[in-house]
Each structure stands twice: as C-alpha cells, then as structure tokens.
Amino acid sequence: MAENGGKNAKVFVIGGGPAGLMAAIQSARGVRKVKLLERGPGTARKLLLTGEGRCNLTSTLRPSEVIEQVFTGASFLYSALYQFTPEDTRRFFEDRGLKLKKERGRRLYPASDRAEDVKRILLEEAERQGVEILTGVEVKEIITSGQEVRGVKIKGGRVLPARAAVLATGGKSYPGTGSDGSGYQLAVRLGHKLAEPELALVPLKVKENWTKEAAGLKLKNVELSLFYRESKIFSSCGEFIIEENKITGAEALRLSCHITGPDYHNYRILVDLKPALTREKLEKRLQRDFDRYSNKHFKNALGDLLPAYLRPVVVRKSGIRPERVCHQITAGERESLVRLLKGLELNVTGKGSENEAIITAGGIAAADINPGTMESRIVRGLYCAGEVLEPAAYTGGHNLQIAFSTGYLAGSQIN
Ligand SMILES: Cc1cc2nc3c(=O)[nH]c(=O)nc-3n(C[C@H](O)[C@H](O)[C@H](O)COP(=O)(O)OP(=O)(O)OC[C@H]3O[C@@H](n4cnc5c(N)ncnc54)[C@H](O)[C@@H]3O)c2cc1C
Known part of the structure; x- marks a missing residue:
C-alpha cells in the first residue's frame, strides 16, 4: 500500500x-x-x-x-x-x-x-x-x-x-x-x-479618491492611528506609500495586522502628517509660513510644509479658498488646517489580495x-x-x- x-x-x-x-x-x-x-x-x-x-x-x-x-x-x-x-x-x-x-x-x-x-x-x-x-x-x-x-x-x-x-x-x-x-x-x-x-502584512484598500492624485507618494515620519468605530486600537510611526485607493509600505502593512474582516468599513485611519509638532507648535508654524508668504495665495503657501502631490489635496480638504491671500487667513481657518494636518482621514474598504499578503495571521x-x-x-x-x-x-x-x-x-x- x-x-x-x-x-x-x-x-x-x-x-x-x-x-x-x-x-x-x-x-x-x-x-x-x-x-x-x-x-x-x-x-x-x-x-x-x-x-x-x-x-x-x-x-x-x-x-x-x-x-x-x-x-x-x-x-x-x-x-x-x-x-x-x-x-x-x-x-x-x-x-x-x-x-x-x-x-x-x-x-x-x-x-x-x-x-x-x-x-x-x-x-x-x-x-x-x-x-x-x-x-x-x-x-x-x-x-x-x-x-x-x-x-x-x-x-x-x-x-x-x-x-x-x-x-x-x-x-x-x-x-x-x-x-x-x-x-x-x-x-x-x-x-x-x-x-x-x-491576510496580514498586506496593503490596505481605502475609499478616498484623492489618493489617485498623490499616487506614488511616500510619506515619511508620519503617525498612523487606526480606529475601529470610535476606538483607537493601534498606532505607529514611520512611513507609508499612497497608491490609487490603496496604501502600502511599512506602516500600512503593520496596521493591516490589526484589521479583520468582513466589516472593513468600521476601520478608519487618521494620518498625523506632523507628529513631531504639537497642535500649538503647528499653529505657530503655520502662522510663520503665512506671514512669510503674506501676499501669496493660500494654494502656493504650503511648499515648506508638504510634498507637492499632497498640497492640492490638503488645500481642497481644508475648505479655505485656494486663492485666498495668506494674510487674510483667519485663526479659525488655521485651526481647521491644523486639525486636517494632524488627522488626514483614510477609510478602509478592504485588504489587498492573497497575492500581495506577506503572511496569514490565524x-x-x-x-x-x-x-x-x-x-x-x-x-x-x-x-x-x-x-x-x-x-x-x-x-x-x-x-x-x-x-x-x-x-x-x-x-x-x-x-
Ligand atoms: C513576498 C514575501 C516576503 C517575505 N519576506 C519575509 C522575510 O524577509 N522574513 C521573514 O521572516 N518572513 C518573510 N515572509 C514570510 C515567510 O516567508 C513565511 O512566514 C514562511 O515561509 C512560513 O514558512 P512555513 O514553512 O510555515 O510555510 P511555507 O513557506 O508557506 O511552506 C509551506 C509548504 O507546504 C507545501 N504544502 C502545502 N500544502 C501541502 C500539502 N497538502 N502537501 C504537501 N505539501 C504542501 C507548500 O507547497 C509549501 O512549500 C515573506 C513572505 C512573502 C510572501
């Protein structure tokens, strides 16, 4: 036999x-x-x-x-x-x-x-x-x-x-x-x-269509916080890569280990683009930049702060008119910009396929x-x-x- x-x-x-x-x-x-x-x-x-x-x-x-x-x-x-x-x-x-x-x-x-x-x-x-x-x-x-x-x-x-x-x-x-x-x-x-x-250590699919504009961008020294419904369940600092309706790179893969389906829509990621600065320090930093570029349009004043691919996205999401002259930007507008820079939202819609996952957890x-x-x-x-x-x-x-x-x-x- x-x-x-x-x-x-x-x-x-x-x-x-x-x-x-x-x-x-x-x-x-x-x-x-x-x-x-x-x-x-x-x-x-x-x-x-x-x-x-x-x-x-x-x-x-x-x-x-x-x-x-x-x-x-x-x-x-x-x-x-x-x-x-x-x-x-x-x-x-x-x-x-x-x-x-x-x-x-x-x-x-x-x-x-x-x-x-x-x-x-x-x-x-x-x-x-x-x-x-x-x-x-x-x-x-x-x-x-x-x-x-x-x-x-x-x-x-x-x-x-x-x-x-x-x-x-x-x-x-x-x-x-x-x-x-x-x-x-x-x-x-x-x-x-x-x-x-x-599937774990796998890219994440996200809802935000703006990712298409920023596709290929590697963001370094950022903090990603993962929320399930309203609770923060994980956060880590490092780098990740934006692709069209998808994020990958070291920290995105790490986050994927804490996401289990099928209710992916309950997971949300907030990206702190400036984790080294407190809200107050970031406010002051923005104030300085807007003073320096006081006669420029808002859309042209973020060059020192953000990579080129991300600027139009942030300008649009900020709600501040792109053509607004910097010295006209109000404290309230600065404050909402700070909120955005400390918490750029990405909504998870799923995970990449088994052909992209490095491991299986469970x-x-x-x-x-x-x-x-x-x-x-x-x-x-x-x-x-x-x-x-x-x-x-x-x-x-x-x-x-x-x-x-x-x-x-x-x-x-x-x-
Ligand atoms: C792209 C990629 C990069 C990675 N990089 C790293 C890294 O740098 N460092 C790290 O630590 N880990 C890395 N990993 C993870 C690591 O490869 C796996 O955790 C590791 O290979 C698991 O080893 P294993 O022997 O348990 O299983 P596997 O390596 O998956 O081997 C299982 C074997 O069992 C065979 N098999 C399955 N079913 C049967 C059956 N019924 N009868 C007979 N044979 C069967 C399969 O053909 C396969 O050869 C990476 C994974 C991927 C996909």
Missing part, C-alpha cells in the same frame, strides 16, 4: 517550507527515517521570495523581544522561541558556512543577498541527516486510529503508514508558491479548531496544540509548525524565526 519506499517510514513532514525543512532536519537526528512530502515541484519556493529575494531570515533580538513583535498568539511561542532562539538560527546557518550581515539595526540577511543560499543550507543539512525529500506529492488526509497518527493519504489515494507527522503546510498567501490554505483542512478534519485565517488554534512540544492535544503523533499555526508577527525576520523555532521544537520531540 505504501509507495516511494514509505513502508518503513516512521515520520512524514508535510510541506517543504522553512518550518518543514527544519522539522525534518531535527527529527532525522533522532529517528531512522524521515520523509518530507512537498506538493510543489520544489521545496521552499516562498522562502526564495523573502526579503525581496534577499531573505531576512532572523534578527539579533532576544526571544522576549521577538515575542513583542508577535501580534497574535504571542504567549504560545515562548517555549519554541527559547528552545531555538534567533541566536541559534544565526549559529545554525553560520556553522554551515553561510555568512550573515546585519541591516537596519537588527535584521539578519545572508551576506550574499541571496535567499537561495538559505534554502541551499537547509537542503544540504536535510541531506546530511538523511531526510528523503519527495516533491510533487500532495497530502490529502492524515490517517488516524484511536486519535493517533497512522499514516498520510496522498493525492491519488495511496496511504503511507507513519507513526508521526508534522503539519507544516504554511498559510494562504502567495498561493502560487504552494501554500494556498488547503493545509488547514487536514487539521480541521481531525477536530482541530481554526482561528480564522486573515490558523490552527494555538489552544489545540501543546506549546511545549508542538504536538496536537487532539491527535497523538501529530505535530504542527510554522505559519499554519495561529501566531503571526510583524516584519523583521520574525516569521521565519517562528518557522524555524516551531519546526525545531516539533522535530526534536519525535524519536
């Missing part, structure tokens, strides 16, 4: 991404036969896209600091991140000959700038440990008996006997890489709950998995690792670190 020599196989790892590869490497150290089943034509296809092909594989953060970067399911990750830390990831790759470099303070990349090299090290180590990698093999079902893993059923209907399986099928973003969310169902069918998978419910072992609380011998699980983090190399840490922990529990 088994194929591909699966008769003697003891452990099947389902999914050949970073989590699956690390789990396979680690479990192969302890058991005789580990087979990794990857549905696609090759392993680690998403890994090759990471960091724009350069792969921000981890960071120099301590585990407790990584946990602060996890926006959902953080407490679940303590054990995994302490048992295989960012420092362990660094050592794992450096000991196998991959030079790393630090960027933007704490992000680690291969010195070669090639994600391909990260993949190569994982594959070389998998081979060294005797992991057998089978590509083009899609797992359709995990076979159990008495709530214990007995095998996996692959596309075509064959059953490969196993006493343990690691589910590492990833999330549902960039489905062209093989992670299309179908892996969740393998766990759901066995009784695991799903924390609703949500997944197999953390409550159904033992955080100290990554073993299912429902099916013995079933382990889960990586993005298929509920937790998710912001950018910075943390999602790959989570994949490595949970993969390592799952793999080291199987003997």
Whole structure:
C-alpha cells in the first residue's frame, strides 16, 4: 500500500517550507527515517521570495523581544522561541558556512543577498541527516486510529503508514508558491479548531479618491492611528506609500495586522502628517509660513510644509479658498488646517489580495496544540509548525524565526 519506499517510514513532514525543512532536519537526528512530502515541484519556493529575494531570515533580538513583535498568539511561542532562539538560527546557518550581515539595526540577511543560499543550507543539512525529500506529492488526509497518527493519504489515494507527522503546510498567501490554505483542512478534519485565517502584512484598500492624485507618494515620519468605530486600537510611526485607493509600505502593512474582516468599513485611519509638532507648535508654524508668504495665495503657501502631490489635496480638504491671500487667513481657518494636518482621514474598504499578503495571521488554534512540544492535544503523533499555526508577527525576520523555532521544537520531540 505504501509507495516511494514509505513502508518503513516512521515520520512524514508535510510541506517543504522553512518550518518543514527544519522539522525534518531535527527529527532525522533522532529517528531512522524521515520523509518530507512537498506538493510543489520544489521545496521552499516562498522562502526564495523573502526579503525581496534577499531573505531576512532572523534578527539579533532576544526571544522576549521577538515575542513583542508577535501580534497574535504571542504567549504560545515562548517555549519554541527559547528552545531555538534567533541566536541559534544565526549559529545554525553560520556553522554551515553561510555568512550573515546585519541591516537596519537588527535584521539578519545572508551576506550574499541571496535567499537561495538559505534554502541551499537547509537542503544540504536535510541531506546530511538523511531526510528523503519527495516533491510533487500532495497530502490529502492524515490517517488516524484511536486519535493517533497512522499514516498520510496522498493525492491519488495511496496511504503511507507513519507513526508521526508534522503539519507544516504554511498559510494562504502567495498561493502560487504552494501554500494556498488547503493545509488547514487536514487539521480541521481531525477536530482541530481554526482561528480564522486573515491576510496580514498586506496593503490596505481605502475609499478616498484623492489618493489617485498623490499616487506614488511616500510619506515619511508620519503617525498612523487606526480606529475601529470610535476606538483607537493601534498606532505607529514611520512611513507609508499612497497608491490609487490603496496604501502600502511599512506602516500600512503593520496596521493591516490589526484589521479583520468582513466589516472593513468600521476601520478608519487618521494620518498625523506632523507628529513631531504639537497642535500649538503647528499653529505657530503655520502662522510663520503665512506671514512669510503674506501676499501669496493660500494654494502656493504650503511648499515648506508638504510634498507637492499632497498640497492640492490638503488645500481642497481644508475648505479655505485656494486663492485666498495668506494674510487674510483667519485663526479659525488655521485651526481647521491644523486639525486636517494632524488627522488626514483614510477609510478602509478592504485588504489587498492573497497575492500581495506577506503572511496569514490565524490558523490552527494555538489552544489545540501543546506549546511545549508542538504536538496536537487532539491527535497523538501529530505535530504542527510554522505559519499554519495561529501566531503571526510583524516584519523583521520574525516569521521565519517562528518557522524555524516551531519546526525545531516539533522535530526534536519525535524519536
Ligand atoms: C513576498 C514575501 C516576503 C517575505 N519576506 C519575509 C522575510 O524577509 N522574513 C521573514 O521572516 N518572513 C518573510 N515572509 C514570510 C515567510 O516567508 C513565511 O512566514 C514562511 O515561509 C512560513 O514558512 P512555513 O514553512 O510555515 O510555510 P511555507 O513557506 O508557506 O511552506 C509551506 C509548504 O507546504 C507545501 N504544502 C502545502 N500544502 C501541502 C500539502 N497538502 N502537501 C504537501 N505539501 C504542501 C507548500 O507547497 C509549501 O512549500 C515573506 C513572505 C512573502 C510572501
């Protein structure tokens, strides 16, 4: 009944991404036969896209600091991140000959700038440990008996006997890489709950048509505050990019992690274009600018304050006549301009597609998995690792670190 020599196989790892590869490497150290089943034509296809092909594989953060970067399911990750830390990831790759470099303070990349090299090290180590990698093999079902893993059923209907399986099928973003969310169902069918998978680190769609005029503009050093109905739920400072009816860039992606559908229309973003200035200071600054340009039209007086693309938008939204001469602008008008500059409104209408989302937040419910072992609380011998699980983090190399840490922990529990 088994194929591909699966008769003697003891452990099947389902999914050949970073989590699956690390789990396979680690479990192969302890058991005789580990087979990794990857549905696609090759392993680690998403890994090759990471960091724009350069792969921000981890960071120099301590585990407790990584946990602060996890926006959902953080407490679940303590054990995994302490048992295989960012420092362990660094050592794992450096000991196998991959030079790393630090960027933007704490992000680690291969010195070669090639994600391909990260993949190569994982594959070389998998081979060294005797992991057998089978590509083009899609797992359709995990076979159990008495709530214990007995095998996996692959596309075509064959059953490969196993006493343990690691589910590492990833999330549902960039489905062209093989992670299309179908892996969740393998766990759901066995009784695991799903924390609703949500695209995250994804551009946001917005209602405002003025974004068309400002498309391409990157706003730096601004503060974005996210409101759900009337409550402020998140804010962060940095940069974002305006596109037509869409915002993207670092801070927009961060905000997307705190937005869950389907009632997107209840989310609103206020952009503080001048977060370094209090309202009073901004008022004074405007007064100074209007004094300097006292005989100019209002529409020509914002050059020192705003980038060109944004000026006509602000002029229009301010309600002040564009041809008004600056010395005629009243205190009340200045005040409403301050309000606008400290709270330019963007109304969320949705998220970008799965082809634009860097990760999926949510997944197999953390409550159904033992955080100290990554073993299912429902099916013995079933382990889960990586993005298929509920937790998710912001950018910075943390999602790959989570994949490595949970993969390592799952793999080291199987003997
Ligand atoms: C564009 C982009 C850039 C990114 N950049 C970074 C970055 O720089 N740093 C960072 O930390 N994170 C980054 N990420 C996120 C990171 O890539 C993921 O979090 C990580 O790949 C998750 O690893 P995984 O092994 O859990 O899942 P995946 O990498 O998604 O791998 C899952 C594998 O399982 C296979 N599979 C699925 N179902 C089955 C099945 N039924 N049978 C057999 N095989 C199956 C899939 O084909 C796939 O190969 C980026 C993501 C994207 C999309």
